[in-house]
Amino acid sequence: MVSEQHLDAVFHALSDPTRRAMLRALAGGEHNIGELAQPFDMSFPAASKHVRVLEQAGLVRREVRGRSHICRLAPEALADASGWFAFYEQFWTERFDALDALFRQSKGSSQ
Amino acid sequence: MVSEQHLDAVFHALSDPTRRAMLRALAGGEHNIGELAQPFDMSFPAASKHVRVLEQAGLVRREVRGRSHICRLAPEALADASGWFAFYEQFWTERFDALDALFRQSKGSSQ
DNA sequence: ACTCTAATTAGAGAAATATCTAAATAAGGC
DNA sequence: GCCTTATTTAGATATTTCTCTAATTAGAGT
Numbered sequence A, B: 001m002v003s004e005q006h007l008d009a010v011f012h013a014l015s016d017p018t019r020r021a022m023l024r025a026l027a028g029g030e031h032n033i034g035e036l037a038q039p040f041d042m043s044f045p046a047a048s049k050h051v052r053v054l055e056q057a058g059l060v061r062r063e064v065r066g067r068s069h070i071c072r073l074a075p076e077a078l079a080d081a082s083g084w085f086a087f088y089e090q091f092w093t094e095r096f097d098a099l100d101a102l103f104r105q106s107k108g109s110s111q
Numbered sequence C: 001a002c003t004c005t006a007a008t009t010a011g012a013g014a015a016a017t018a019t020c021t022a023a024a025t026a027a028g029g030c
Numbered sequence D: 001g002c003c004t005t006a007t008t009t010a011g012a013t014a015t016t017t018c019t020c021t022a023a024t025t026a027g028a029g030t
Helices: A004-014 A017-027 A033-037 A044-056 A075-084 A086-091 A096-106 B004-014 B017-027 B033-037 B044-056 B075-091 B096-106
Strands: A060-065 A068-073 B060-065 B068-073
Touching: A004 A017, A004 A044, A004 A075, A004 B004, A004 B017, A017 A033, A017 A044, A017 A060, A017 A068, A017 B004, A017 B075, A033 A044, A033 A068, A044 A060, A075 A086, A075 B075, A086 B017, A086 B075, B004 B017, B004 B044, B004 B075, B017 B033, B017 B044, B017 B060, B017 B068, B033 B044, B033 B068, B044 B060
Parallel strands: none
Antiparallel strands: A060 A068, B060 B068
């Protein structure tokens, strides 16, 4: 299920540059909250809340290991958001005209 | 140029279900503000402001024709947002393992 | 000019967001 | 037990967002 609410949360999470940078960091491997926070010129609690937003959107998973909270990229949520664009790809693909023809031909357009 | 600020605006615009529904309506062809607003149980000014958010994110273009403001999908901004995911596709593609091997091999990872 | 329609602007309020500092929790090491 | 490290929670504030109603602008038709 890719509920509207889930898309709300994922796109909202992605709308902040700090959070996108954190995802990029996690693409390189797991990090704890301190490591994720370190590059940013903001308080630790502020950064920690950004991580929570990512987690609640399903973009990041957290494993509590002792006193360290280790975060990993959760690509399914990213795939959901990416998948949302599939329907619109017809509008910027070179194959647009061909697809458009097929689209109109088949009449029953589903989304 | 796909500036961070532009991504902020686009993802924020996409984080609202009313706005996503408006884009879907525009995928079917041009509409004026009244037509875009009609399906939603909210005041006309509220809907009009959603259209403005889409416009300012570059997702929609407006042509003022007499007293009617005609909106069309502006797919470039959608393509920008969609393109942001390209880097992360390695994490949910079947080809992940193969790509991962290449990735580590080439050592100099960019982004 | 008057009136209808399409849309924006103004002004206001509620809710959510992003940030801070200070305090609390929790685990590890001595 | 005490200190240090990792993180959250609490409480406060400024900003932004979403929504409303009422008023305004602007164009079309008569």
